[in-house]
Amino acid sequence: MATKKFTDPWLRGLKAAERRMRYEVFDLGETCLGIRVNDKGRITFNMYARFPSGKGGEAQKGRRVLGDYAPEDDRGSFRPSKRGVEKLTLEAARQKVRDWKGMIAQGVDPSQEPSAGAGEEGVIVGEPPTETYKSVYDEFMKRHVRKEGQKDGKGKPIPPLRSAKEIERIFTRYVLDDPEGNARWRHRDFRSVRRADVTALLDDVQDKSGTRQADAVLAQLSSLSNWYASRVDDYVSPIVRGMKRSGRTVTARKRILNDRELRLLWKVTDGFGTFGDFVRFALLTAQRRTKLSQMKHDDVSRTGTWTIPSEDREKANAVLLKLSPMAMKLVNSLSRHASSPYVFPGRFDDRPFSGFSKAKAELDDAIETENGSPIEPWVLHDLRRTAKSLMARAKVLPHISERVLGHAIPGVEGVYDRYEYFEEKAAALRSLATLIARITAEPARKAKAAKIEATNPRGI
Known part of the structure; x- marks a missing residue:
């Protein structure tokens, strides 16, 4: 905090703070005395101290308004002040601080006394208790x-x-x-x-x-x-225009993982723990991260039907999905905690997995180590977009893949077509899993073919 021995010439020459801002300075000539200058040029004397509690509790550190600065000789310059707040010269402010110190020493909060900083109507001018x-x-x-x-x-x-x-x-x-x-x-x-x-x-x-x-x-x-x-007086938000990091407009994300990146991701997530299984399952089902993390064992039937809970006023979701054999095999391979209902449990048994930022950073490091260099930045939601693109590649009709993703169907179709498309969505997820399996197994197939070619170049 800035400090300065206050003088009238210096106070008169103070400039207003920047728009919607204010600054404070402490007086070296009188302890506990400070000023606050707002963007209108108003200078307010304040006392900073530990004020006694009216209920006999411990003293609380805080700030109390003494009054607005009003020099005896303003030399023709206008200094704004607030109506109902006492006008004080520099010497009067210092004397008031000394008087208040004496009252504090006797266990009295001077700002709560009728005569302390009151206006003409006896209204106490002080600061409300500190709000954390x-x-x-x-x-x-x-x-x-x-x-x-x-x-x-x-x-x-x-x-x-x-x-x-x-x-x-x-x-x-x-x-x-x-x-x-x-x-x-x-x-x-x-x-x-x-x-x-x-x-x-x-x-x-x-x-x-x-x-x-x-x-x-x-x-x-x-x-x-x-x-x-909107609820208190004399508060200015520290948020101003221009603080947004992404600029005025945010373009829609277009990132999808290509085949090479999918193979790399699938290889690294093998044995990567809960988060690795989570990433694979996200790609196989194309569902939102929140729905995946909240997934419970009781939500999945023995036949592999996943009932996705829906809350009031939330976005649309797929409601019912018949998991592909590949996805169901992954679920069955997960170790189940007796005290946790979640398919992807967190560190505490009663909570779902939640350490996404840290786990994603560790996964990126593992991918970089395996690849020799980092791949283009990606986020978990890109897996959902990748799955949608893979379904199109597998000849899944757009209106089916949209229902797999749980998107709200717009227009007349969304209003009148109430069919559940359960079997069609199941077929779409099987097609998605088949394509993912073919992509991730491609290096092994190529290696096998190369080995056969090397041992029998003429195909005899």
Whole structure:
């Protein structure tokens, strides 16, 4: 924090902060005294100290408003101030700090006294208790995201946002704590988060999890900040235009894995553990990552029919899929934990697999080691697009493969065609598995053919 021995000439010459920003400076001439300058040029005297608790608890560190700077001789310059806030000269502010120190020493919070910083109507001008980022987040989740206790005009409960789980994941993984589980902004004063802090956070997320994840984090930070700003006075969101990492427009991803990359991926995922099996199963079924991670043994019948649960207001899904023999063989080969219901269990038996970022990074390293160089960057969702393209290559009709992926069918067809296409989807998955098996086994076939040619070049 910047420090300076305050003088009237220096205070009068202070420039306003940048747009939607503010800065603080501490006085070397009086301990606990500081100023805050906003983007309008308003200078507010503040006292920073440990203020006694009114309930006899431990003193809490905080900031209290003393008043706005108003020099006796303004020399013709206009200095904005807030209505109802006491106007103070520099010497008056220093004296007020000394008076408040005496009251604090006696166990009294001076900002709660009727005469302390009150306006003409006796309104106390002070700061509210410090709000941690976690406390603001909890209230945001309760009121804005989960809509707890809220009802519509007909008296029916308002459902939570469809993205509630994803919002919670982003905040708990990247904002409140870091991916390693260390506290990040959890205990921090919500109002103390500045633009530079947001930038540093986004840089870290982008470096470790990619540009799209950084933009997802930014979107939720902006949503929380705007929600908070709509409920309190004198708060300016640190989020500004231009902070998005991917630019104004995001082009649709087109990445699919070619045959060579598929063979490489299939080879490396052999014996790679739970995540390796997860990657193979994702390619064989073309389903979304969330549905795969939430898959339970009870969802799969003995005949290989996978019932995919559907939640309220979520995207469409395939509902029922008859797994191919190749996919079913993979499921049966997985070691089943007696205390875990999930096909792909996590570190804790009662939770599904969740360490995707770390596991994906380890898989990329293994691919690079096997290949001698890294392949073009890819994400798990690219497997879904690859599977769709492979089904087209296997002559699966587009309207069938779309239903395998669980996409909502648009237009009149989606409204009137209510047929389940169960057998057609099963055939599509068998065709997909057959093609994947042929692609991944191709080097072995070529090696066998070469060996035969070498031993019998004339075909005799």
